[in-house]
Amino acid sequence: GQQVMQIPQYQHVQEGEDFTTYCNSSTTLSNIQWYKQRPGGHPVFLIQLVKSGEVKKQKRLTFQFGEAKKNSSLHITATQTTDVGTYFCAGPYSGAGSYQLTFGKGTKLSVIP
Amino acid sequence: DAGVTQSPTHLIKTRGQHVTLRCSPISGHKSVSWYQQVLGQGPQFIFQYYEKEERGRGNFPDRFSARQFPNYSSELNVNALLLGDSALYLCASSSMTRNTEAFFGQGTRLTVV
Numbered sequence: 001g002q003q004v005m006q007i008p009q010y011q012h013v014q015e016g017e018d019f020t021t022y023c024n025s026s027t028t029l030s031n032i033q034w035y036k037q038r039p040g041g042h043p044v045f046l047i048q049l050v051k052s053g054e055v056k057k058q059k060r061l062t063f064q065f066g067e068a069k070k071n072s073s074l075h076i077t078a079t080q081t082t083d084v085g086t087y088f089c090a091g092p093y094s095g096a097g098s099y100q101l102t103f104g105k106g107t108k109l110s111v112i113p
Numbered sequence: 114d115a116g117v118t119q120s121p122t123h124l125i126k127t128r129g130q131h132v133t134l135r136c137s138p139i140s141g142h143k144s145v146s147w148y149q150q151v152l153g154q155g156p157q158f159i160f161q162y163y164e165k166e167e168r169g170r171g172n173f174p175d176r177f178s179a180r181q182f183p184n185y186s187s188e189l190n191v192n193a194l195l196l197g198d199s200a201l202y203l204c205a206s207s208s209m210t211r212n213t214e215a216f217f218g219q220g221t222r223l224t225v226v
Contacts, residue, residue, distance in 0.1 A: 001172075004155075033214060042203060043156060045214040088155050098169025100146065101215060103155030 002027050002093050006104035014112050019076040021107035023089035030092060032065055032072045033101065038085040046074075046087075079111050115140070117206050117218035125224045126194050134189040134221045138206030144168075145187040146215065147179055148203040156203055162187055191223075199225045 003026040013019050023032065031050045035043035047056055049065035049072060056063045062075045076083055086108045090101040118137045126132050138145050144163045148156035161169035162181035176192045185206075191198055201222050205215035 035217075042201075042217040042219050043215075045216065048214055090155075098161055099144075099163075100158040100161055100169045100171065101148075101156075102158070103148075105153075105155050 002091060002102045004089060004091050004102050004104040006089060006107055008107055009105065010108050010110070012110045012112060013079050015081060016078050019079050019083070019109055021074050021087050021089075021109075023072045023074075023104055025070045025091045025102075027091075028069050030069075030094075032069075033090045033092075034063060034072075034074055035088045035090060035103075036085050037088065037106070041085075043088060076109075079109070081111050081113055084109060084111050117204055117216050119202075119204050119218035119221050121221060122219065123222045123224075125226060128194055128196060128225055130194050131190065131192050132194060132223060134191075134202050134204075134223075135186065136189070136204030136206075136218060137186045138204075139216055142206040142208050142216070143185055144207045145181055145185065146205045146207070147187070147189045148205065148217075149173075150201040150203055150220070152200075159189070194225045196225050199223060 005024045033048045034046040037043045047063050052069050053067045054065040060077045064073045086106040088103050088106045090103045093100050120135045146161040147159040150156045158171040159173050160179040165181045179189045181187045201220045203220045204218045207213045207215050
């Protein structure tokens, strides 16, 4: 079945440093979604990328979808303590009338003030 | 507008017992999906329902079942609970079956002792 892998599993950064997490799928994706989960919270949708090579920005966050639509990355510039949480990528799987998201294990970001 | 609501928020059960978790989707959303999130892992797909029909089932034993009601709310049932069923159970609603973001509820934290 479809697998989605994320690295690194953990990342500790000083406030102000940059952060990047990488996501790889075992299959070509129609789109890729990114979610953020704060400690004790639930996943919150950040963005969806659809086109090959697509790059989207949200303030200090930059999301990229690979040319082959099998990998993606999230880059945060100048991290802040509010960026703390676990970042998940998720790829949709649709078959036989179903639609499900396959999540990576996530990258847990800690920001040291 | 209310977001996705789940009840209860926390639950402690004994091995062998049965549990029912409830979810109300965002108004107007007809698709409800259930995910299990074990500590330190990404959400894992359990079921998807759309228009009261099961559209997808993940790799979970038959002890797990679900249904969707005419008002699009949903229940997840787990029989013969095992210690390994302890997890955060997340409900996600979306407006369509495909290629769309998932809105997660705050989850039900189930502890099996």
